[in-house]
Amino acid sequence: xxxxxxxxxxxxPHLTAPRFVxxxxxxxxxxxxxxxxxxxxxxxxxDCAAFYGVSSEAFSVQLLRAVVLLARQVESPQREPxxxxxxxxxxxxxxxxxxxxxxxVPTGLVPGVELCRRLxxxxxxxxxxxxxxxxxxxxxxxxxxxxxxxxxxxxxLLALTAYLYLSRPGEPSRRPPPAPxxxxxxxxxx
Numbered sequence: 001x002x003x004x005x006x007x008x009x010x011x012x013p014h015l016t017a018p019r020f021v022x023x024x025x026x027x028x029x030x031x032x033x034x035x036x037x038x039x040x041x042x043x044x045x046x047d048c049a050a051f052y053g054v055s056s057e058a059f060s061v062q063l064l065r066a067v068v069l070l071a072r073q074v075e076s077p078q079r080e081p082x083x084x085x086x087x088x089x090x091x092x093x094x095x096x097x098x099x100x101x102x103x104x105v106p107t108g109l110v111p112g113v114e115l116c117r118r119l120x121x122x123x124x125x126x127x128x129x130x131x132x133x134x135x136x137x138x139x140x141x142x143x144x145x146x147x148x149x150x151x152x153x154x155x156x157l158l159a160l161t162a163y164l165y166l167s168r169p170g171e172p173s174r175r176p177p178p179a180p181x182x183x184x185x186x187x188x189x190x
Contacts, residue, residue: 014074014075015074015076015115015118016122017122017125017126017129018129019074020074020119020122020126020129021126021129021130021133023070023073023074024036024040024070024126024130025130025133026073027066027069027070027073028069030062030066031065031066031069031070032066034048034052034059034062034063034066035063035066035067035070035119036130037051038063038098039098039116039119039120039123040119040120040123040126040127040130041123041127042120042123045059045060045063045095045098045099048063056095057088057091057092060091060092060094060095061087061088061091063091063094063095064081064087064090064091064094064112065087067094067112067115067116068080068081068112070115070119071111071112071115074115076111076112076114076115077111078109078111078112078115079108081108090106090108090109090112093105093106093109094109094112094113094116097109097113097116098113098116098117098120
């Protein structure tokens with residue numbers, strides 16, 4: 001793996017808040033949520049791990065994986081770790097680097113750390129952009145159509161359920177079981 005170093009990689013100028021919003025919205029939901037909670041909302045790693053119900057180490061690995069996916073979306077040169085050991089080491093280093101500015105990281109992880117720092121630096125603008133995009137989605141004609149179709153489907157299911165319930169064949173009446181007959185009296189033979 002080599003000795004940790006911390007070279008500064010110039011952050012590409014195309015990494016603006018709108019670009020981050022677009023990239024986060026195109027990621028799969030879990031990765032986007034991890035990045036949003038940790039880097040945009042600024043929650044501590046332990047709090048994020050508790051929120052997702054995983055250990056701090058597992059959260060760090062998931063965050064690293066999400067950073068690699070984000071890097072692909074924004075065309076950053078971050079490479080994937082080679083093997084499980086490197087992934088776990090990078091996850092620990094990423095967590096440390098995000099908490100302390102001068103922490104050493106290996107050359108292969110530098111683009112990811114810089115990407116995270118850039119996202120953190122623009123977190124307020126990214127949060128506003130994500131909120132605006134979510135509101136726009138809610139107000140879009142496609143979303144209204146989907147909502148209308150969803151309500152129509154639920155109404156159809158309720159109607160079908162009511163129809164099947166009301167048209168079911170009658171159940172046989174349940175008569176109480178016949179009372180047992182008293183035992184026949186036996187004559188005394190004394």
